[in-house]
Amino acid sequence: MVYFIRFELKILLAIGIMLGTILSPLQQVFADEVQIDPKQSDPKQSDPKQSDPKQSDPKQSDPKRVQIKMGEYLFYASGCQTCHTADNGKFLAGGRGFKIKNQGTVYASNITPDPETGIGRYTDDEFVSALRDGVGYKGRSLNPVMPYSAYRLMDRDQILAIKAYLDQQPAVVNKVIKGTVTVPAGNQNNNTNDSFEEDPQKSAKWNRGKFLVEGPGHCASCHSSTDGVKGKTPDYSGSIVNGWVAYNISSDGDTGIGSWSDKDLQQYLSKGYVEGHGAAVGPMAKLINDGLSHLSQEDIRAMVVYLRSLPPQEKGEAPANIPVEELQNTEPSHSHGSHLFAALCASCHLDNGAGRQGEYESLWGSKTATLTQGTNLIKVILEGSELKDSKLGSFSMPGFKDGYSDQDIADIANYVIAHFGNRNGHVTVEQVKKERALLNMK
């Protein structure tokens, strides 16, 4: 982590090199500043056994502690942080905006225990009905962008465990601005406890997976356009959320995840990358960093078992699957985009997309790199991406929005699609301009 925080400083240093400035003294300063004490590791990354509630330590079996531990785990499984922490914002203090099609923008609320601007005044009942029925403090209806219909699968004890965990977090005073969408009071406080019901016909693993995927994980919120549409079950065939394409995760062999191996899917969900399918970017990368990467391998396996059982839906474009050996032998292109790729991207991703230092840099076979509209691709090139690894720190890609024109970015994107996908990319300068404007608004 230390290294990523230094990121901006390093950019400055990089500029320093270009200008041919006095480098050695500067370098000295940085070398002095980076104090690395191997023993002072991040407390969050401490011994995983400590998070095992079954530990015999008397302190660990204190019911309050057990509840908080359970709440923390469900908090990760629910991905609360991904929406409720804004870019560069304080932990859980809200403020991230969500554009709702044809309606306006909703801002995620402050869920720290601050009584004025957070959820400090919520009673247990109010918190439970907010998460399960979408009826919040003093009976106010929540916008369905908050996936309460999924969280409903958690029972009262589970929801209150999340509250117990949230109550332990530092209170942050942050009044979140009011969104432009008014939610009509329509949600009903049912006060029932009809949570997840196991299907006795299916395996325990499948049931656990279903609970995680449809409940706290709320995968359908992004990966299904039918989610929340009355009377329709989610089909997991993908959707567009906040301008990002959430890919088809049904079991279709071409357009979904049907052709992924179990092992690949499992690694992708817990680490965010796997050779042959590329790396997660945007909101999915965040969700993996903040949530899924904290789940046990057993639970991730259960999610895979359930995802596999989703009926195939052939929708959207399939990724191209040109392996490294073939990419290795392609004739070098002389396009502007290919030169920019060689100069900016290949130093990490390599020309053949194998990745210079590790799997997390591999590009071949990825949807982001090969879908012809390049929707997610432009966003990543402009704003970069980051994946966190509990052991190895952070793998980050810098954004290239500064210093490169809309034409440059479009050329890189179209080259990437052509090279890794053997298809014509449809990225236009206008599209890049639009994305850039959105970024500047943030």
Next chain:
Amino acid sequence: MVELNINNKIVRLDVSDDMPLLWVLRDVMGLTGTKYGCGIGECGACTVHLDGKPVRSCSLPVGSIGNQSIITIEGLDNDPIAQKILDGWVEKQPTQCGYCQPGQIMAAIALLHEKEKPSKEEINRALSGHVCRCGMYQRIRNAIKVAVGSTEDE
């Protein structure tokens, strides 16, 4: 504790897994031939060989290296190509301030291990991620050409 194979010696170091190799080389091992330019994988100054492949040591956490062999600019004694590159460098003098050079040289050597006689385009591609603030690109390319025995000049 991390065990690394640096310049054909096994060393055991008390460093954390997420420390970039460059820090280990320069600050822990004192191998300062490898340079720190940007720290984010964009300039190539920190390039070393990992199992013969050029990598950016600034963005390579040591915990991910395992038993792969690390060769730095200090560890080229027994590399036959290194001598050829040296000859090319002496003849064409592609060095001005020199800061980028360890990285350029490591990339050039790795390229020649893979391709005996790379074309101009192949040289350009292999070294394209290496930034030289002194703008010595053409001379570097010429020096590599001398190293492979090519007589054509630009």
